[in-house]
Amino acid sequence: MGAACSRKRDQLDNVDGFDRGVSGRYCKSGSSKWLATTFSRPVLEIQREKKKCPLLLELCTYKIREDIDNYVSFSTLPRDLSQQIFNELVKSQRLTDVSLEAFRDCALQDLYLGDYPGVNENWMDVISSQGSSLLSLDLSGSDVSDPGLIYLKDCVNLQDLNLNYCDQISDRGLKHISGLSNLRSLTFRRNSAITAQGMAALSGLVNLMKLDLEKCPGIHGGLIHIKGLTKLESLSIKWCNCITDADMKPLSGLTNLKSLQISCSKVTDFGITYLKGLQNLSVLNLEGCPVTASCFDTLSVLVSLLFLNLSRCNLSDDGCEKLSKLGNLKVLNLGFNDISDACLIHLKVHFFCNTYLGLTNLESLNLDSCRIGDNGLVHLTGLQNLKCLELSDTEVGSNGLRYLSGLCKLESINLSFTVVSDGGLRELSGLTSLKSLNLDARQITDAGLAALTSLTGLTHLDLFGARITDSGTSHLRNLRNLRSLEICGGGLTDAGVKNIKDLSSLSLLNLSQNCNLTDKTLEMISGLTGLISLNVSNSRVTSAGLRHLKPLKNLRSLTLEACKVTANDIRRLQSAGLPNLVNFRPE
Template sequence: MGGACSRKRDQQVNEESVQRGFSSRFCKSGSSKWLGSSVHIQQERGKCPSLMELCIHKIREGISNYSSFSMLPRDLSQQIFNELVHSHCLTDTSLEAFRDCALQDIHLGDYPEVKDSWMDIISSQGPSLLSVDISGSDVTDSGLIVLKDCPNLQTLNFNYCDQISDWGLEHICGLSNLTSLSLKKNNAITAEGMNAFARLVNLVNLDLERCSRIHGGLIHLKGLTKLESLNVRCCNCITDADMEPLSGLTNLRELQISCSKVTNSGIGYLKGLRKLLLLNLEGCPVTAACLDPLSGLVALSYLNLNRCRLSDDGCEKFAGLENLKVLNLGFTDIKDACLVRLKGLTNLESLNLDSCKIGDEGLANLAGLRRLKSLELSDTEVGSSGLRHLCGLGNLETLNLSFTLVSDSGVRKLSGLTSLKSLNLDARQITDTGLAALTSLTGLTHLDLFGARVTDFGTDCFRYFKNLRSLEVCGGGITDAGVKNIKDLVSLTLLNLSQNGSLTDKTLETISGLTALVSLNVSNSRVSNAGLQYLKPLKNLKSLSLESCKVTASEIRKLQLTALPNLVNIRPE
């Protein structure tokens, strides 16, 4: 959370983090991935490294002494290569040593300075090479010519490679063994260039997210009968006409067309895709009428209608989607009447109703959804009385009640949800009294009290949450004394204490034993340069926010250089 301790309302969902775990973002410069990331041998305490690990570590340290690894067994040269990449030690010179090593995997996604000259070494792996990732690189169309020498390639990732165009696609269209191809955020590829895809007959996964010029190009996918996953998220050029060629891809299991111009008419072309498991329509101008052709897709288990034009009208069609496990209806105009139509979706494990106009009575329709593991109710009109309907959801692991009308009396109704691992109670009306009712939730790993009126007295309940990995107590009334109840939460990886203006350097001293911390925020406090010394034991710290504190950038930089080499995100800079 930021130092200002505020949340953006009606914010657009980050398409990079849509559920199902898609690839991370790549960028060409300024990446924190490689800053201070030199990999040393890291072992569990008391465990000795293996002889192989020691050898690879030694080779990496003296890499300039080796001109070729081609005589080594392939698995060993592969491990050496991977170590050089992870430790950011691979250079133009050291790369030459891997010529003709028959490597199987070249993963250089987001690695700096990858360019056309590197492709000659990459292609020298010949028929052994199965996977290449040069995402975020400076490789151009010319650099792809040499990949013809690697006929067994199965996976290619060219995400964020803005110098690869239609001409480059022609150089890979002969790779008939290719099963996975990713070209995220490429504005140089056009519908005409997509003709090259027609020859990739074994393609199973195709990712064209944020490619802005591919309208009309999906026609070239008609013959790719093995295609199972197609991602054209955030391609706002995609229209209903682009959906028609997909109607014959009967093996399609995942389709992502969020933030496109596809309407109810375009969704009609999907009614024959009976193997479809996942459909992401987030931000598309569809209404509940799109549910009619979808009701026959018996395999459909994931449906994202976030920010679509849904209202209560037509929601009776949800009854035909009884196999749904994940349903996202966030930021739509549905009300309690729509929730009546969800009663039969007893296989639901995740339901998102963020910012919908639902209230306490609507929650009664969720009482029978006993398989629910995740429930998002943020920014709804739900209050304390409605939480009584959730008492029987014994499998619930994640519950978000931020910006609702829930008060301390409602929090007490959650005490029986002993499977809860993540609880968000961002609300000014939550006080120490409400926290005291949570002591039975000993399995909590994430607790967000952003904006709640928590004092030192309320922090006493934290001692019951020994498994906490993430704790946010922002904008309350905690002092150094209250932080003592946090010091034994040794599993914490994220701690946000921002906006607690009474905290001093003593707080940093108190939490200095939380060595698992990866992210720490004590912004808008009385922390000073003198307190920074207490952060030295936090060797795993990667993110540190000290906005509006009495610290200087030079002292923080000194701390980073001398004691915290993994620190890559610092505020203030």
């Protein structure tokens, strides 16, 4: 969250609810790139802090990294050793076009250079010298253009190629990789230069199992060229608003498809009918597509479907009867649709002929911003496998929460922007499996927190906007497993922080908008050495208090906007004792 604890409103959530992991060594999303690329430090430095003796191999790679300019070639070293040296140089951002030359003809297998600064055409000659040994190559965000891909022709065994955000690559570049028939994974996110005509080059990649063309706006009509890629298991064409129903027809024969992402396209109910034969499909993302409840006629026959995202579609209560036939679903997202309690009737589990029917396997349900009220929740009582429930911005109040008290596997509830009050929290006190609770509500006070003291398994608690005072924080003392705590806009002073300072498992702490907090707060939380993210914006914290943060060696993100602290103050703190701090505000 930012300094003002801003919340989502009227914006597309670029989250599918399914694929949250990050493949490879580096994260490719701009918002979290710094998490994966800059936090790591050499193993030797970390072990020195812990007073442990590093391994001999670690000492060697560290020494080579420091003296890299003295080496001209690693080609005589064993491949696993030269690979480790290469990885260390990338991690520490010490690899340059000069030092790269030492890795010529080293037969390296994996070159992860995603978002690495300075990668361009001049690097491709050394990259291609790995020849048939090269199995995986990530050039995301680089300045490599079409001619640079010519060099890959000798890397005949290449299996994974990542070219996300390479905006200098066009159809001509695709032709240069058309002969890499061993490719299993190819990603080309956010490329406006690739067209339907250029996609013809993909038709020969017969072993391709994963293809990602997210945010490629010129590929309408090009999916005809991949209809022969029968081994394809994962296809992402989300955020391609050029995609229409006609583009779905070539997919009808890809019977091995397990994951299909077509969110924010122009595909309608008619286009979905082409998917009937995809009986292995387990993940389907239709977020933002103009489909209606009629699409359930097709979806109900997809017996392997486990994850379904219909957020921001044109669903209404009428026609949702066939929802009940999606009995294998584990994750269902119906958020931001014009559905009400009447739709939830079709989620209800009922007993018939000695068998439980309905969505008995459902583990996650998203009803964000739907017209759901207290009476609708009665239809959820039979969802005994439910672990995650999203009710943000609904009409649910305290009375409806009593229907959730029997869902013993529930681990996460979001009640942001609802009218739940203190009384409603008492209905949740028996949910001992609960780990995450969002309560962005003005109706929650200190009395409500008292009802949460039994939820000792909580790891995430968000109290944005709640009327919490110093007295209320005393109820948090027993929540020793909390890793994330957000109390924004409350009435906290330094006295209330005393009840938080011993929650040693915390990695994220957000106390922004508590305008009476002072430097004393920073002193009290200095013992929370596991903190990775800290936000104390809009408080009375000053630059003099920053010295108290020096023990927080793991701190990566620090937000102190609207405080008497400047960017230079934070930079001095960073250089003096917080080497992992890479994201800070003001900046």
